[in-house]
Amino acid sequence: MIRTPWRRREEPLDHAELRRLLPAPGDPELSSDRLRGLEEHLMTEIRNRTPDTAPDPLVGPPPAGAPAGDRASRPGRRSGRRPVLVGVAAALALAAAGVAALAGGPGGSGGSENPGRVAAPPAGAVPAPVVQVVRGSTAGLAGAVADISGAAARAELPEPGPGQFLYIRSEVSGLVSWEGSDGKNRSYVDKIHPREVWMSPDGAKGWLLEPHGKGTGRDGITLDDPEGGERTLNSPSHAYLKTLPTDPSLLLEKIYDETRGMGNGPDQQAFGTIGDLLREQVVPPKLAAGLYRAAARIPGVVLVDDSVDAAGRHGIAIARTDESDGSRTEWIFDRETFAYLGERTVQTRDAEGIRAGTVRGHTAVTGRAVVDALKQRPAGSAPGGDRAGAPAAPSAGT
Structure with missing residues (x-):
């Protein structure tokens, strides 16, 4: 493989050029169990960070007519299992934004080197x-x-x-x-x-x-x-x-x-x-x-x-x-x-x-x-x- 020596760019970064050099983003599709596990992880981390008396930042009062489903939020489709809380689309969006870092909030003890890790499992987990x-x-x-x-x-x-x-x-x-x-x-x-x-x-x-x-x-x-x-x-x-x-x-x-x-x-x-x-x-x-x-x-x-x-x-x-x-x-x-x-x-x-x-x-x-x-x-x-x-x-x- 031919490697091009790195050179400092004095001119502004050409974003269009950069997009041409990078591979196209993938469109992964996770299994329903993996999606469910991701949702549960996000909710657990948020619960550990948020007092019981505070409203849940992801759930809150459901909007009128909005059923929930733990296999939900597929494009063009209604939710699958209505009585579960966080939609898969929301979970994936939050995961892409790095919500896993919430684990370093109050209650975590990952230390300065590993701020995103917690020393103890989530409350109620075995x-x-x-x-x-x-x-x-x-x-x-x-x-x-x-x-x-x-x-x-x-x-x-x-x-x-x-x-x-x-x-x-x-x-x-x-x-x-x-x-x-x-x-x-x-x-x-x-x-x-x-x-x-x-x-x-x-x-x-x-x-x-x-x-x-x-x-x-x-x-x-x-x-x-x-x-x-x-x-x-x-x-x-x-x-x-x-x-x-x-x-x-x-x-x-x-x-x-x-x-x-x-x-x-x-x-x-x-x-x-x-x-x-x-x-x-x-x-x-x-x-x-x-x-x-x-x-x-x-x-x-x-x-x-x-x-x-x-x-x-x-x-x-x-x-x-x-x-x-x-x-x-x-x-x-x-x-x-x-x-x-x-x-x-x-x-x-x-x-x-x-x-x-x-x-x-x-x-x-x-x-x-x-x-x-x-x-x-x-x-x-x-x-x-x-x-x-x-x-x-x-x-x-x-």
Whole structure:
């Protein structure tokens, strides 16, 4: 390679010339789990820097009609998972601006040489569990999907009436990015904590309560969408779900068509979209059965013999690995009833500073019900987000 000796420039810098010499900027596309981890890292650093009584600089009161989603903010699309706080676009913009430097604020002890590092992990974070990665296989997948979809179709689920709200309660934990004062990356996760969501059937009104989460505050945040924007697979309502076809072929065709160009490839995006629909909704029984059958037709989907949800319940799992970062998302089902229990994401190979076997996040759905008012809990639920007794397995198929 020919190197040109450096010479001092006496004339003003020619920016146009400089742009011609530099390579064109890339347009990277990160995985949904990586984006979620970035969002959580940003929120953790801001929370460490900002007193509890101060308004969150990223969240604040949501604007009217602005749902939130942790797979959200794709160009031309509405948010994916409405009840999560920081949009991916905002997270990426802040990351590009160097928001990671906030770690050197109050509470950090990185010292003058490493002002951006903190000596202790974020408040409420614990070391991420590391498990043995169980190999998945297509052997037995068809039979398991038949059992799961059959149970889903027979499920007796709550149906909301006029003025009522769907209530979903879960236990959740997600990855927290942290770099210690020694410069080494370590995988931490939030302590498992309750999450409650109320949604009107049309999606116009809602509330999220996650007091141990990021940015929701102790009283929660509104999910109201008074303008009643267009419903899509990435911003669904219960009423919208009832309009979808239940035939697996038609469902999969619609999913691929509506999510074209999103995520890390069409197959991974299709699998993630189905998972989003199942996690925090009350899906009509025939539609749930169709979604499971559609998922089984996506290339790369396998059956995992054993997985564990956030409540410690074991089950079989329908899973797919995102080849871009090695993270495998597992939908977990009860071995006997084939009820949907929750979801787990496990790192299958060392990547992005995360070692193989690290549990990047997991959830456990512990209740789905219909209630008469916003913020009302079903009978038997304790106030303040605490469970009354052990978690009960949710209805089959959801």
